[in-house]
Amino acid sequence: MREKVVHACESCALREQLVQMGVRVDRFDYVLALAGNPNTGKSTLFNALTGLRQHTGNWTGKTVARMEGAFEFNGKRYKIVDLPGTYSLLSASVDEEVARDFVLFANPDAVIVVVDATALERNLNLVLQVLEITDRVVVCLNLIDEAERKGIEVDHRALSRELGVPVVPTAARQGVGLGLLVQTVAELVQGRLRTSPRRVKVDARVEQALAELVPLLRQVYPDLPNARWVAMRLLDGDYNVRRALESGDLLRLARREAHDQELEQARAQAVSILSLAQRLQRQLEGTFRDRMVESLYAEAEAIAQKVVRRKGERRWDWDQRLDRILTSRVWGLPIMGLLLMGVFWTTIQGANVISDLLATALFWVEAQGSALFRALGAPWWLTGFVWHGVYRGLAWVVSVMLPPMAIFFPIFTILEDMGYLPRVAFNMDRFFKKAGAHGKQALTMAMGLGCNAAGVVATRIINSPRERLIAILTNNFMPCNGRWPLLITMSTLFVAASFPPAFAAAVAAGALVLVVLIGVVTTFVVSAVLSRTILKGEASSFTLELPPYRKPNVLAVLYTSLIDRTLVVLWRAVVMAAPAGGVIWLLANIHAGGQSLSQWISGWLDPVGRAIGLDGVVLLAYIIAIPANEIVVPTIIMTYLGAGMMTELESLNDLRRLLVDQHGWTTMTAINLMLFSLLHNPCSTTILTIWRETKSAKWAWLGALLPLSIAFGVLLLLNSIVRALQ
Amino acid sequence: MLDNSVLLVVLLLLLLIFAPQQGVYARWRQKQWLRSRAAMEDALMHLHQREHSGRLASVESLAGALGVSTRLASMLVQRMEAQGLLQVTAGGLNLTPEGHRLAIQVVRAHRLFERYLAYETSVSPAEVHELAHRLEHSLTPQQVEQLDAYMGHPLSDPHGDPIPTASGEMPEIEGQSLVDFPIGTPAQIVHVEDEPPHVYAQIVAEGLRPGMVVRVLERSPTRLVLESDTDEHVLAPVVAANITVREAPQEKLALEGERLSALEPGEKATVLRIDDACQGLTRRRFLDLGITPGAHVEVVMRSAFGDPVAYRVRDTLIALRREQADWIWVRRDGNGTTPHRTQGEDDGEVTNGK
Known part of the structure; x- marks a missing residue:
């Protein structure tokens, strides 16, 4: 076949x-x-x-x-x-x-x-x-x-x-x-099979209205195959069908080619059809939809009764038993927590291995490529820009971003395919309802832990306009995997360091969990505010289907999650990261008055940075890293070292020496940096995705500026308090 | 010395510009307001309302309704008279036919928009009137027509006020005040007055809405006791006076039943109807899922925190929140065996269970 x-x-x-x-x-x-x-x-x-x-x-x-x-x-x-x-x-x-x-x-x-x-x-x-x-x-x-x-x-x-x-x-x-x-x-x-479709018997009052409207439609559009249905849509106030009538598109539908004269005529008659439809609609007192759906279901029931036979009573057993455990007061949450933790553990462990391999390979290519350029006699700035700028930015982002996504998304999709994720939404909805949001936001938030852009796309599963917008605008408060490296480094280097070594690992993990919790709380607060203010004019409705549990289709899942989520997101990130790599290299290598551009700019930004407990270099890194958060830490190190390209330090001790001894970072700096990383604006891929998903520049701007102002606000407040206490 | 005189001049200038009522800025604002569509439309609506209730509007009543000074109101009246929208007569302000026509269109836009906000957005009932009042002036005639078609040419706004047709016909509401309605006779609410707001807020808080069937249990000069499907309501006569009712039609009478949210897991029921007050997106979703009169529902399980609850409707598990399940009226099936259908499917009439 x-x-x-x-x-x-x-x-x-x-x-x-x-x-x-x-x-x-x-x-x-x-x-x-x-x-x-x-x-x-x-x-x-x-x-x-x-x-x-x-x-x-x-x-x-x-x-x-x-x-x-x-x-x-x-x-x-x-x-x-x-x-x-x-x-x-x-x-x-x-x-x-x-x-x-x-x-x-x-x-x-x-x-x-x-x-x-x-x-x-x-x-x-x-x-x-x-x-x-x-x-x-x-x-x-x-x-x-x-x-x-x-x-x-x-x-x-x-x-x-x-x-x-x-x-x-x-x-x-x-x-x-x-x-x-x-x-x-x-x-x-091929026309070798004839059909004679069953038409729904509608209730008497609707039938009466149709009896008036259909003949008029048939008269104007003799070739229209589904005049009865068009009449039903008009009685339901369907805007698209109404417009097709007014514009003459309906005539073109009935007949492939229509003369201008005929079109003109049809448009003229559309007015009388529409006014008749309006009169009939008023006669039905807005009950058309109810009557129509009742008739449809009555017919469906009658047919089903004739053709469906049920044997035995044990039909829902297995599903119900599983549901009783997964949604129970006692076991619901712990199981969910364990599963989520398992997913993240697998992702982080697996990603580490692949990430290292990938980084080694990609940076080996960089070394070979730049050597080749030098051998061919290319000027130093060309080699530097192409290999140490553009390519290095790209390689950095790919090696950090690809592995976790390639592991996280398939696992997530399998859970979805099995029917478990809707149960998570079901269990968590109570909390989201209080914030004016939808339980399915729990899923898009979890997705955001992988990648915010993917989280924003995933909000399509939320079928209520207001709740979907809330989920889109707040997804950023879940730290994506581009931000994890920074959060992990800071919590091990600073937060854990102030505790005895025996507890260090536990404290570092605890600090990370705390960061995510702050993100969750922020999400709820911002959701609640949004739903009560600017989003109050959006339509809202809650329904959640809980499909039966099914065996996942692993191969199809791997395929779709690789194509739909991982590759698409990766491609967009690559398009963003390559130019950013170029810009970083230029900033570090164009010198004026004895300083590189990056040093000049970070100098200008310094007062702003100090106000929120950071410094100019960090702000510069964040501005450059708008296309991809993965490169924040390497850019900071590069600028501190005055190096010509993004760098990583071999050991944590070297890093501590650079940050603490040479640039005066404290635990407070690290906390500020972690908070800023959690709350600041989403990466440009995510902003672009918000714009695509909402079709509105307004929401894209809001999605970018809202978190940014929250980040600045929170840090200003925190640092003023700390200063006042000192 | 010099400093003081400069300061004085500056103060005087500021006063000239920002003085309330007479200052340059205030006058400019007033002029803007006089020219605005909002002022004229609000005035038309007030005149129309007065005319409808049988007493003509005056400059004073207009000033009161719009919240401006009498001077400004009389300027507005002059302006509208010059435009041929109204006539000043001994009895008060009279709308000209043209003024009347425009007024009806304003009323139409307002009521359509109120309906839209109430049924298609998440704006709370108490805020609907205020918001519609502010936003109605920005609607173009085409948008009003689109709104009308989109909602299926509705007959009334959420308070039960009739919505005039595009050609200006205004259906009359028939009914009498709840205060005079005989005790014990089932009454259907046809209209709830939305002014003044604090009285309206009380009615909303009691959950009384157009379309509901109620029964007066007891009446005294100080209070009125009502019974609705589930609750008892005690109203002050002033509040009750803002509710218009008529004798409940036959088909609305047999509305026994309870809310789906009252059922416990394991119980089964048959749907009687979706509440009249549930409109817009939520109602359409319910219908799509097959929640129609006669459908069987089984309460399957509560979520880990009690809400939402999963129901089996037409062989599918659907989770609904408590306030949504509140919209669905059901009759419990006896012992969950052989549920009875309300009526045959083939007689064409599939209206609410009789």
Whole structure:
């Protein structure tokens, strides 16, 4: 079934709507859409059908992930667009809007609706909605293996008769039924299979309204295949459908080419359609959505009753028993704590090993490269800028950043895949509710410990606008792995040093935990303030689905977490770190009046630095390190030593001599530095990510300036108090 | 000497600029205000409200309503008269047809915006009126129309006040004051007056909202005792006078049941309805998840700290917070066996359980 994709199609039918939705169709014969509720195994099916021929991106103008993939069957090329997982197409969220617009306006050749055989009733709600829009539908009855284990039997033939479209039972994880699914889709798109989709019987008052509106729509748009559904959307006050009517897009949907004259006419008639729709809407007194959904579910219930048979009563046993432990008052928190600690321990231990190897290799390349440049007679400044500036910055960031992310993200994704993480959100929600936030923020915060940019992207799982913004704007208060090296160095060198050696290690660890706790407290305080002030105008709603526990799909997890999280974040960091490396080298090597630029600038910054208990060099390092926090410590050392490139000292003793003996650092300096590192503005990658995720420069600015001002405020206050006490 | 005279001149100049009411800055501010859309729209709304209640507005009442001096109010009146929006008559200030038309549009924008804030954002009920009042003036006519379409051309704002249509028709509210309503007869609240704010705040605090069904239990000159679905409310007559009710329609009567949040883990129930006061995003989410009348719900487990609670709805585990579960009215299933359906699915009428 999986053949290689044939390239270069010279004469493909033009598909305007698909192109408009950003789908590249040039090399494909058919375009399919994959719809379904969340947690139905839709992604598994998508992966199974397309293998590694995938492309991830975003929907144009939306922060909703978009997956596209391809496969070939019997010499025809198919493109699959994976729509966001939704319960409905009646647009309660951006996800639903994206999915709905694609099915309605892009006019794909077929829609595969994936349904969960263990929760047919709820899944049928979506199927019935899709059937109102298009008759080119194949229902993929997935997870039949899980249903069997739970004693649920679905008669797929009867279901197919009820729905009027083909139904193919599958177990996508085991690859069961996929051949038949593809075969059925092929027959459907080639017109060898006829469907007669079931249309929902709506309640009497809605039916009455439809009886007035649909004929008028049919009169203006005789070719419109789904006039009834368009009428329903108008009665629901759907803004996009209304606009399509006003702009004439609806006519283009009905007929591929429309004359200007016809367009003009259709636009004129849109006014009368809309005013009729408005009158009918008022007659329904705003109850359309309720009545519609009630009818949909009543129908879904009726169908499910005919086709689903349950055997025995032990169906939820295993899940329930696990849930009772994982969410219990006694065991819930300790288990969560142990798991999180295990994840971090594994990450730090594993990362150390890989980090060292990687650093050795990358810096060996630097030595070879600069030697080569010298041998070729390149001027010293070229060698220095390219190898000791740009390359060194890049190598530094990669060797510090890549290993922990490559370990942390897959483990995290596996926990997610197993269904454990939603339980964490469930347990922690009580605290987040008090701060006006969502329990899932616990997950994005944990993600932020790996990388804040990844944490910000992860906020997509929070489906309530206000709570999502809160999670985005406060993610920075979780120290990411770029900041860990500094925190660890400071706590071992200074905090632990003031205790007897026997306790040193424990104290250092305790100091780190304390830093994270301060970060957590700050997150809650800032969340609470934000939700009660500037974010009060945002919509807010809490629902949290707790999917059944499932065996994780380890290979798929490794693939997606490497591609989606690690590599994407790494690439952005590299783009930022290389120029920063160049800038650092220039600052250290351009001299004026007997001092390097970096010494001049740190001299100017010194008064500001002293005010918050640091010094000019530290501030300079932070400014240069906005692109990547990993290079703060090497830049500080470089400037103190007056060296020409970022450096690390071999032993902690050397470092102590440099910082304490030569530059007068105290324990207080270290505490200030740790606090500043925890609270200051996020790195430029994160700021850019905030901007992309919110589509708003305002939130990006706030996300950068809010932590920065908090950092300065806290340090000013702390140091004034300390000075007053002395 | 010289120093003192310089200081005096500076002081005088400052006084000239910053004197309240008469200073240059104050006058400039007043002029700005007079020209502003907000002043005119607020005046139109006040005149309209007065006209509606049967007594015409005066310059004094206008000054009071807008919180400005009588002098400024009369300047505003002159300005609006010159624009043909109102006429000064012996009985008071009269809106011209054009003024009336504009006033209705202002009322429309205000009430639509109130509804939007109340149902689609996290602004608290007590703040809605104030915020809508400040922000309504910045809406363009297109935005008002978009808002209207987005919310499905609603009939009334969260207080039960009717929202005029785009063409200016204003549906009337029928009903009588709660103070005069007969004891014992089920009454549905159709309107809650949002002025004055401290009285409104009391009504909000009691949890009384348009759409609710209540029953007067007892009435005396000093107090009024009400019964709603779950609570008893004691109101002062002044407060009760701000609540308009009508006889509850048949379909709203059989609203027995309890809140989903009252159930314990292990219990099963059938959904009767989602509370009328639950609108916007949360209601749409509930519907999408299949929380519709007749749906079966089972309380599965509490989270480690007691809230939220996980419910099984249509074979899926969904966690809801306490205040959300409060919106859902259910009837407990007897012993959790063979739950009964409210009615057949095929008769087309799927309204609330009768």
